[in-house]
Amino acid sequence: MADVVVVSDSTHYLPRERAQQEGIHEVSLYVGWDGSPSRESAMPSFAEFYARLGSDAALPTTSQPSIGDFLAVWEPLLEQGKEIVSVHLAGGISGTCEAARQARDLLAERGLAERVELIDSETACGGLGLVLLAGAAAARQGADRATVARAIRSAREALRIWFCVDTLEYLRRGGRIGKAQAWLGTTLRIKPILTLGSEITPVERVRTSSRAFERMVEYTQELRQHGLDGWAVQHIRAPEQAQRLVERGREVLGDDPLFVSEVGPVIGTYTGPGLLGVGGIPSSLVR
Numbered sequence: 001m002a003d004v005v006v007v008s009d010s011t012h013y014l015p016r017e018r019a020q021q022e023g024i025h026e027v028s029l030y031v032g033w034d035g036s037p038s039r040e041s042a043m044p045s046f047a048e049f050y051a052r053l054g055s056d057a058a059l060p061t062t063s064q065p066s067i068g069d070f071l072a073v074w075e076p077l078l079e080q081g082k083e084i085v086s087v088h089l090a091g092g093i094s095g096t097c098e099a100a101r102q103a104r105d106l107l108a109e110r111g112l113a114e115r116v117e118l119i120d121s122e123t124a125c126g127g128l129g130l131v132l133l134a135g136a137a138a139a140r141q142g143a144d145r146a147t148v149a150r151a152i153r154s155a156r157e158a159l160r161i162w163f164c165v166d167t168l169e170y171l172r173r174g175g176r177i178g179k180a181q182a183w184l185g186t187t188l189r190i191k192p193i194l195t196l197g198s199e200i201t202p203v204e205r206v207r208t209s210s211r212a213f214e215r216m217v218e219y220t221q222e223l224r225q226h227g228l229d230g231w232a233v234q235h236i237r238a239p240e241q242a243q244r245l246v247e248r249g250r251e252v253l254g255d256d257p258l259f260v261s262e263v264g265p266v267i268g269t270y271t272g273p274g275l276l277g278v279g280g281i282p283s284s285l286v287r
Contacts, residue, residue: 004148005077006135007086009065009096010040012128013234015261022136027073029096030063031265037063040266049265050237050273059173062266064096070103074116078107083145084116085135087152089124092198117149121156122198125163125263126234126279131155133230133258134285151285160228161279162203162219163271164193164212170272171200213241216278220249228280229253233260237273245278258286 010028012019019026030037031049033056043049053060070086077084091097097120107113121128134155138148165171190205191212206212223231231253235242242260250256263275 003082004139004143004145005082005084006132006139006148006152007073007077007084008128008132009088010264011089011094011096011124011266012132013125013261013263013267014129014132015259018259019132022133023139024132024136025073025077027065027069027100029065029094029266031060031269033058033060035061037061040264043265046262046264046268050268053265053269054273059170060265060269062269064094064099067099067103067106070100071106074103074107078112078115082115085119085139085145085148085152086116087119087121087128087132087135089128090122090196090198091120092122093124093196093200115145117145119149119152119156121152123156123159123161123196125161125196125267126232126259126261126277127156127159127161127196129259129261130159130161130230130232130279130281130286134281137286155281155285158226158228158281158285159279160195160219160223160226161277162193162195162216163234163275163277164191164206164216165271166191166209166274167272168192171270213245213276216245216276217248217252219278220245220252220280223278223280224253227282229255230283230286231257231278231280233257234263234275234277236263236268236271236275238276241276245276249278253280255283258283 007025028039028041032038088096131152135152138151193203
């Protein structure tokens with residue numbers, strides 16, 4: 001039986017060392033200003049990007065990987081005799097999955113397509129990171145491709161994830177506002193709480209940052225009630241709030257999060273600084 005490798009894209013935002021330890025390979029998306037996009041995965045840090053995002057009148061542009069980018073990651077693995085489960089951010093907000101399908105179609109001409117299984121995660125960021133950990137755990141245990149894919153789909157079915165943002169303005173300007181469009185007519189002095197499935201979906205709106213934070217804590221209680229004790233925290237330029245959420249969530253869930261990390265520029269372009277999010281899956285899926 002061939003070894004199975006999990007591949008994703010750069011929008012999972014797992015800590016880089018953790019992704020490497022788990023054997024997760026990555027195809028990068030692109031982001032940048034003035035027609036000069038950079039590979040997101042090549043950025044040594046996100047600080048400079050977010051400093052400019054907060055001051056520049058123009059939004060940067062983002063773009064999906066090319067077909068060649070996918071083949072550049074897949075082909076060496078296939079040459080090594082591996083099978084691949086390639087899991088990517090929601091097709092409802094990005095063309096990344098479609099580009100992956102086109103790359104897989106090219107492999108069909110060489111009889112290799114059946115060794116690559118594609119999954120639209122219908123999420124991104126921490127949600128994508130969590131389902132990848134489930135797939136990596138199955139692969140590490142020697143599971144075949146179908147079993148690894150099934151673990152990923154089971155994690156996605158169980159996943160619950162929420163995030164709050166300081167403003168809807170970045171989502172509006174970037175054209176990714178989805179069903180939260182209905183909130184644009186209300187006062188701007190709200191703190192939107194959203195989730196991400198096939199598109200960004202509003203959950204609720206609160207009046208203050210402190211209330212938004214307390215709602216994130218309350219969501220950790222919801223994770224516990226549903227047995228979703230494999231949890232994660234992510235943020236954008238809000239490390240102190242993230243640490244506070246970790247401390248409060250640890251009290252609720254009784255264990256450390258699987259990871260804490262910062263969301264990168266491709267997604268951050270559309271949410272802006274100040275994001276704070278929490279989500280979880282059953283920890284049994286990552287052991």
